[in-house]
Amino acid sequence: MTEETSSGGLDRRSFLVLGAAATGGAVLATGVAEAGEERKKKPAKPANPFSMGVASGDPTSTSVILWTRLAPKPLELDGGMGKRGNQEVAYEIATDAKFSKVVQKGVVDAPAEYGHSVHLDAQGLTPNTEYFYRFKYGKFVTEAARTHTAPEVGQSVDSFVFGQTSCANWQSGYYQLYDDLAAQEPDYWLALGDYIYEYGNYNPKTEEGYVRSDGKALRPIPWGLEPVTLAEYRRQYGLYRSDASLQKLHRTAPYSVIWDDHEVDNNFTAGKSGGDGQADRIEFAKRRAAGFQAFYENHAIRIPAPGQMPSKMDIYRRVDWGSLASFLLLDGRQYRTDQAGDDTPQDFGKLADGMFAADGTILGADQEAWLAAEFKDAPGTWTFIAQQVVMSHINGSAAFDDPSILELTAKGLFNYDAWDGYWNARTRLINSIKAGQVRNPIVLTGDFHTNLAFDLLDAWPDPRDAKTPAEMSAAVKNWKGNIIGTEICAGAISSPTFFGEGLLGTVAPGVLKNTPWIRYAEWFNNGYVLNTVTPQELKATYRVAMTNFKANTPKGKPRSETTLVIKDGVPGISSPLKQ
Ligand SMILES: [Fe+2]
Structure with a gap:
C-alpha cells in the first residue's frame, strides 16, 4: 500500500498531491469532482483532516512506520470522510525540522477500507538517526514530527x-x-x-x-x-x-x-x-x-x-x-x-x-x-x-x-x-x-x-x-x-x-x-x-x-x-x- 519515490524524484501522483498542497487550491488531492460537488452543497471551510495527529512506531535500524489518519470530523462515525473512496497523502522525511534536507518524499495510500489510515513503512534510513516527517493532504500540512531509528x-x-x-x-x-x-x-x-x-x-x-x-x-x-x-x-x-x-x-x-x-x-x-x-x-x-x-x-x-x-x-x-x-x-x-x-x-x-x-x-x-x-x-x-x-x-x-x-x-x-x-x-x-x-x-x-x-x-x-x-x-x-x-x-x-x-x-x-x-x-x-x-x-x-x-x-x-x-x-x- 506504500508507494515511494527515489530521493528527490517525483512521480505523477506526488506531483498532483504536492501541487495541490502548494497552491492550496484543492480541498482534496484526489477525487476533485467529488470534492467539487461537495463544495456546492457545503460551502463551509474544510476541517483539518489531520485532527488525530501523526505518529511513528516500531523502529528498526533502517525503517520506521509513519502513521496518520484522515478524519476531519473525528467525533463522527465516518470521521467526516463520508463515502469518499481511497485517498492519497503526500509525505516528506528530512533530517532537520525545517525540512531543508529532505531525504525521502512521495505519496502513500490512505485506503477507505482502513478508515483512511496511513501506514508508511519508511525504509532505507540510517541507523541510530533522528528524522523529521510530515504529511500533506490538500492544503493541510502536519506539524513537523520527530522520530528516530x-x-x-x-x-x-x-x-x-x-x-x-x-x-x-x-x-x-x-x-x-x-x-x-x-x-x-x-x-x-x-x-x-x-x-x-x-x-x-x-x-x-x-x-x-x-x-x-x-x-x-x-x-x-x-x-x-x-x-x-x-x-x-x-x-x-x-x-x-x-x-x-x-x-x-x-x-x-x-x-x-x-x-x-x-x-x-x-x-x-x-x-x-x-x-x-x-x-x-x-x-x-x-x-x-x-x-x-x-x-x-x-x-x-x-x-x-x-x-x-x-x-x-x-x-x-x-x-x-x-x-x-x-x-x-x-x-x-x-x-x-x-x-x-x-x-x-x-x-x-x-x-x-x-x-x-x-x-x-x-x-x-x-x-x-x-x-x-x-x-x-x-x-x-x-x-x-x-x-x-x-x-x-x-x-x-x-x-x-x-x-x-x-x-x-x-x-x-x-x-x-x-x-x-x-x-x-x-x-x-x-x-x-x-x-x-x-x-x-x-x-x-x-x-x-x-x-x-x-x-x-x-x-x-x-x-x-x-x-x-x-x-x-x-x-x-x-x-x-x-x-x-x-x-x-x-x-x-x-x-x-x-x-x-x-x-x-x-x-x-x-x-x-x-x-x-x-x-x-x-x-x-x-x-x-x-x-x-x-x-x-x-x-x-x-x-x-x-x-x-x-x-x-x-x-x-x-x-x-x-x-x-x-x-x-x-x-x-x-x-x-x-x-
Ligand atoms: Fe487499565
Missing part, C-alpha cells in the same frame, strides 16, 4: 531513554503525564495497553457507561454506549487521539503499542467479552474483530494489514535497540483462557481452582513457543518483556497483620485477571526465561494503575498449601525465593488508582509491608516510568501526579517520586529499599 545490533550505544505508559481513561483524568513524557524527549516509548477505554459516557437512563464514585466523569464522552462496531471504535480513537498532549508525545518520539482488554472490552478473553454489565449488542466475535481492526488503523504498528474484520490479528513482535535492549512485545489478551471465578468485572476474589487449571494460558501455545525462541535469540543486554498484567504474585492475605479479617472473603484476595489467575502458565513462562538464559530479564507491566516494582522470583508460595489466611500470610512473609529478574509496573496515565481511596486503599500498605518481593509501591498517584538504559545499569524513574487534577495544581503537577537502580548481571532491584 534504532541502532544496528553491534553498534555501541552509551544510553537510551524510553517511557513506559498504560491505562489512559479519557473520562477520569487529564493527560499531563503524556505532556511530561514528551518534555523528557525520550528516544522511544511503550504503550502497554488501555491506550483507549471502550467506555461510553454514563447514561443514567440505561445505567450504561463509565461513572466515578461521585457520579460524574471528569471529561465526558459525547456518546453513552460502548463501541461495538468498527465505526464506533474508530470514533473512540478519534476522541482519544484528538488530545493535544497525546499528539505532542507522538510528535516527539517513536513508540510501540500492545493492546490490553479495554481496546475491545473490559477483561475479555479468547472466547468472550468481560461481561461488564452492558448487554451485548452484537456477537462478541464480531465486536472483537471491530476492535482489532480499529487498533490497527489507529496505530503506527509494524504488522501486515489485516484482513477486514479479522477474527485474529497477531501483534506480538520484537523491537531491538542495538545490542543494548530487546523488547519482546506480548499479547496477553486474545489467546487467553477465561479467568477463574465468576465472570468479570470481578477482578479480585478468593482462592479458586480455576487459577490452577492445567490448560490455563495467557499467551497461547504459539506465542509461548515464539517467546521461548526469542529468549534465546534476543541480542539485547537488557531483555524487556513488555506485557499487560502483573506477573509477580500478590497475595491479599499478607495485607493484614491480623489476617483473620480475610475469613470474610474466604481465603485471600487474588487478581484473577493477572498472572496470579494463570498459575501454571506463569510457571511455564518463568521456566522459559530460565531455559533461555536470558540476561537481565525485565518484565514491564501496565494494567494495575499502581506504581510498583518487584524482584521477579522463580517461584512463589502456593496458597493451596495453607489451611487458613494466617498460614498463607506467614508463608508470604517468610518466603525466600530466587530472584531472577525485575518487574516494573507503571501507574496509570489517567485511570483511577485502585488503592488510593476506599477499602482497597487499606489493603495496599499491608501488602507492601508484608510481601518481601515487592520493593516499591506508590498507590495514590497516577504515573508512568522513565527508563534510562546503559550497558551497566537500568534506572527506572517513577514520574507521578494525580491526573484528576490539572497540571497547574499542586496535586496535578508531575514530579519524580523515586528512581530504582537495576545493575547488569544482578537480578532484582539494587536500590532503594522499600518506601
Whole structure:
C-alpha cells in the first residue's frame, strides 16, 4: 500500500498531491469532482483532516512506520470522510525540522477500507538517526514530527531513554503525564495497553457507561454506549487521539503499542467479552474483530494489514535497540483462557481452582513457543518483556497483620485477571526465561494503575498449601525465593488508582509491608516510568501526579517520586529499599 519515490524524484501522483498542497487550491488531492460537488452543497471551510495527529512506531535500524489518519470530523462515525473512496497523502522525511534536507518524499495510500489510515513503512534510513516527517493532504500540512531509528545490533550505544505508559481513561483524568513524557524527549516509548477505554459516557437512563464514585466523569464522552462496531471504535480513537498532549508525545518520539482488554472490552478473553454489565449488542466475535481492526488503523504498528474484520490479528513482535535492549512485545489478551471465578468485572476474589487449571494460558501455545525462541535469540543486554498484567504474585492475605479479617472473603484476595489467575502458565513462562538464559530479564507491566516494582522470583508460595489466611500470610512473609529478574509496573496515565481511596486503599500498605518481593509501591498517584538504559545499569524513574487534577495544581503537577537502580548481571532491584 506504500508507494515511494527515489530521493528527490517525483512521480505523477506526488506531483498532483504536492501541487495541490502548494497552491492550496484543492480541498482534496484526489477525487476533485467529488470534492467539487461537495463544495456546492457545503460551502463551509474544510476541517483539518489531520485532527488525530501523526505518529511513528516500531523502529528498526533502517525503517520506521509513519502513521496518520484522515478524519476531519473525528467525533463522527465516518470521521467526516463520508463515502469518499481511497485517498492519497503526500509525505516528506528530512533530517532537520525545517525540512531543508529532505531525504525521502512521495505519496502513500490512505485506503477507505482502513478508515483512511496511513501506514508508511519508511525504509532505507540510517541507523541510530533522528528524522523529521510530515504529511500533506490538500492544503493541510502536519506539524513537523520527530522520530528516530534504532541502532544496528553491534553498534555501541552509551544510553537510551524510553517511557513506559498504560491505562489512559479519557473520562477520569487529564493527560499531563503524556505532556511530561514528551518534555523528557525520550528516544522511544511503550504503550502497554488501555491506550483507549471502550467506555461510553454514563447514561443514567440505561445505567450504561463509565461513572466515578461521585457520579460524574471528569471529561465526558459525547456518546453513552460502548463501541461495538468498527465505526464506533474508530470514533473512540478519534476522541482519544484528538488530545493535544497525546499528539505532542507522538510528535516527539517513536513508540510501540500492545493492546490490553479495554481496546475491545473490559477483561475479555479468547472466547468472550468481560461481561461488564452492558448487554451485548452484537456477537462478541464480531465486536472483537471491530476492535482489532480499529487498533490497527489507529496505530503506527509494524504488522501486515489485516484482513477486514479479522477474527485474529497477531501483534506480538520484537523491537531491538542495538545490542543494548530487546523488547519482546506480548499479547496477553486474545489467546487467553477465561479467568477463574465468576465472570468479570470481578477482578479480585478468593482462592479458586480455576487459577490452577492445567490448560490455563495467557499467551497461547504459539506465542509461548515464539517467546521461548526469542529468549534465546534476543541480542539485547537488557531483555524487556513488555506485557499487560502483573506477573509477580500478590497475595491479599499478607495485607493484614491480623489476617483473620480475610475469613470474610474466604481465603485471600487474588487478581484473577493477572498472572496470579494463570498459575501454571506463569510457571511455564518463568521456566522459559530460565531455559533461555536470558540476561537481565525485565518484565514491564501496565494494567494495575499502581506504581510498583518487584524482584521477579522463580517461584512463589502456593496458597493451596495453607489451611487458613494466617498460614498463607506467614508463608508470604517468610518466603525466600530466587530472584531472577525485575518487574516494573507503571501507574496509570489517567485511570483511577485502585488503592488510593476506599477499602482497597487499606489493603495496599499491608501488602507492601508484608510481601518481601515487592520493593516499591506508590498507590495514590497516577504515573508512568522513565527508563534510562546503559550497558551497566537500568534506572527506572517513577514520574507521578494525580491526573484528576490539572497540571497547574499542586496535586496535578508531575514530579519524580523515586528512581530504582537495576545493575547488569544482578537480578532484582539494587536500590532503594522499600518506601
Ligand atoms: Fe487499565
